Amino acid sequence: MTVLNGPTAPPDLADKYRRYLSKGRAALGEMFGGDVxxxxxxxxxxxxxxxxxxxxxxxxxxxxGARHPRVVAEVTRQLNTNPIASRLLLEPEQAKAAEALVGIAPAGLERVFFAGSGAEVVEAAIKLARAQGKRHLISMVNGYHGKTTGALSLTARDLFQAPFRPLLPDVTHVPFGDTDALEIALRARPGEACVVVEPVQGEAGVVVPPASYLPEVRRLCDEHGALFVLDEIQTGMGRLGRWWGADLVGVTPDVLLVGKGLSGGVVPVSALVATPAAFAPFDKDPFIHTSTFSGNPLAMAAAQGAITAITEDxxxxxxxxxxxxxxxxxxxxxxxxxxxxxxxxxxxxxxxxxxxxxxxxxxxxxxxxxxxxxxxxxxxxxxxxxxxxxxxxxxxxxxxxxxxxxxxxxxxxxx
Missing domain, CATH: 3.90.1150.10 (Aspartate Aminotransferase, domain 1)
Structure with missing residues (x-):
């Protein structure tokens, strides 16, 4: 194994990481050569x-890539006009970003909630499900949905969960790609379940299910009255060679989760995109789920720039x-x-x-x-x-x- 070394970081940078951030993160940086x-x-x-x-x-x-000219131009424009909104008044960039995102989403997904990270929209999906009586969560073994408390309850790996238990109750993990196991879990909770699944499991090591898998998940959710949440935080926005993993197999979930690529590599942003029926609790009361920086104009400019850049290029x-x-x-x-x-x-x-x-x-x-x-x-x-x-x-x-x-x-x- 090659040992990376050489004149790299400012000499006190790793010490600052150790003192103010994380000793483990400093050690990891040094293992990769200490460059900056x-x-x-x-x-x-x-x-x-x-x-x-x-x-x-x-x-x-x-x-x-980094600093795509279209995204940088949109963000710069917004930075010089109104980067963070008051949230009391209506603000145009959020509406334009939502319209652009709905325009590329699978047909039928027409309502949007914006956030700053993938885990945040996973949490929003959990709350949206609970608000409709879907209190039993079903996710897949080796799935990855984030590390905030609710998202971690879905991230089915003991290494990440163990230090923080107890997590959310009423969570079942079934093998990815196994529709028989999923049907058993759904049958046990008729009308009360929310299924959260990735089209391709990224953090599990790029695990690709059979082409029939997601359509069968859709059918089973319909049959047993479950909410179908498709986590495309990593796979969406073109990463799989289509706008969405859902497009590869022709399915439409009740809720689609978006992140990573939506940022354009410039400003962090994520989104939950849902059918009007699935989004109904958030539609009725705009204060039932909020975040100070949700839909901030700077992130909305980045999202619009990202969608435009992917399309134009x-x-x-x-x-x-x-x-x-x-x-x-x-x-x-x-x-x-x-x-x-x-x-x-x-x-x-x-x-x-x-x-x-x-x-x-x-x-x-x-x-x-x-x-x-x-x-x-x-x-x-x-x-x-x-x-x-x-x-x-x-x-x-x-x-x-x-x-x-x-x-x-x-x-x-x-x-």
């Missing part, structure tokens, strides 16, 4: 030591094209370097998972990739899987850099 990112544009970021790194990480945020089609190219080339490299120590590369679009059969290989490859000039991600619920979430703005030259770096890193990790 100082600027970013497009697919690349620069560090304090002068390195240029190809950013194929970011946990799905940077579909359009043709990034949905580009994502599908790049996903096929990258998956194919990584498969060739893996076969040459790792042999039977690696499983087939998986994932639609630019949510790509590489799973190893030898413990520790994914972590070694993550570090070797950084040494070779590429940022990737680990998978929180599956340490054996390296995850790549490249931007759709990669050029042909960027692809060559990625493939050369991956092969160099793979050979180092294999040793």
């Amino acid at each position: 990112e100082v600027s970013a544009e497009g697919a690349w970021l620069r560090t304090a030591s002068g390195r240029s790194l190809l950013n194929c990480g970011g946990y799905g945020v940077f579909l359009m 043709g990034l949905i089609a580009r994502t599908a094209e790049l996903g096929e190219l990258i998956t194919s080339r990584l498969t060739e490299i893996n076969a040459s370097v790792f042999g039977d120590r690696v499983l087939p590369v998986r994932g639609p679009g630019l949510l790509i998972g590489v799973e190893f059969t030898v413990p520790g290989t994914a972590g070694d490859l993550l570090i070797e990739l950084l040494s070779a000039g590429v940022i990737a991600n680990h998978s929180l619920n599956s340490p054996s899987v390296l995850r790549l979430t490249p931007p759709a703005v990669l050029t042909d030259t960027d692809l060559l850099v990625l493939f050369d770096a991956y092969e160099t890193a793979a050979r180092a990790a294999a040793r």
Whole structure:
């Protein structure tokens, strides 16, 4: 395993992390060489030591790269006029952002609640379900929905839950892709359940269900009177080569959760998009669920810029094209370097998972990739899987850099 070192961060930065933020976070930064990112544009970021790194990480945020000109222009305009609203008066940017988001959402989803993070809209979905008597939550084993208390109750991993129990009551976890288990759970709670599921499990290591899975989840929710919440916080906004994972299989949930890519990589923002029937409790009383910074004009400008940029630049089609190219080339490299120590590369679009059969290989490859000039991600619920979430703005030259770096890193990790 390569040890990353060299003149990098201001000498006291790690000490400030240890003193004011987190000792663990400081140690993690030092494990990855102690370098510091100082600027970013497009697919690349620069560090304090002068390195240029190809950013194929970011946990799905940077579909359009960093500081996309359209998003930056929208945010700058808003920053210079009205970045944070009074919330007493109506404000146009929130209405325009909602209209734009409904315009790309699956047909029938017509009401929007904005927030600042993915976990916040998961919490909003839980409250929306409870307000309609859907008090029993059903999520999937190895699913990931965030770490606030309600969201963590759905995030079915003991490592994250154990220090904080008791969490929400009345939560059932069933295996992802297993509609028989889901039907049993729904049958036990007729008219009282809320099902929360991802179209592709990202943090579980890019687990792709059968094409029939989500349509069957939709059917079962209808049959047993359950609310169907589709968590597309990571998969939505084009990441899978379509606007939504729902589009890949032709389903419409009652509630769609959006995040990450909606920010345009500039200002954090998330959203809950629902049918009028599912949204009814929030429609009736605007104070039943609120947040000070919900729908703030600066974030709304970023969301509008993101939707426009993806549309104008043709990034949905580009994502599908790049996903096929990258998956194919990584498969060739893996076969040459790792042999039977690696499983087939998986994932639609630019949510790509590489799973190893030898413990520790994914972590070694993550570090070797950084040494070779590429940022990737680990998978929180599956340490054996390296995850790549490249931007759709990669050029042909960027692809060559990625493939050369991956092969160099793979050979180092294999040793």
